[in-house]
Amino acid sequence: MSGGGDLYVTGAGEPVARRAAGAPGRSSEEIRRDIEAQRQQLGQSVEALRGRVTELTDWRRQVREHRQELIVGAAVIGFAVGGLLALRRRR
Secondary structure (H helix, E strand, C coil): CCCCEEEEECCCCCEEEEEECCCCCCCHHHHHHHHHHHHHHHHHHHHHHHHHHHHHCCHHHHHHHCHHHHHHHHHHHHHHHHHHHHHHHHC
């Protein structure tokens, strides 16, 4: 971050405090714990994102969940194509 301070964030991603870079009172062990906690949260976020992407890109599941909409859409397209073909034949 610019401004020379660190922004500390809660597990919910909300900023809670700023501390000047190199501020006294933080031991190297506290910094290591913070880094490890952030690493774990990042790992969990990546796994959750991977699961969500897999879920959204599973076309078979999408077809199962949206079968009614697909049937209606196919019927509308079928009627539109049929109507266009019928108009062409009349000319």
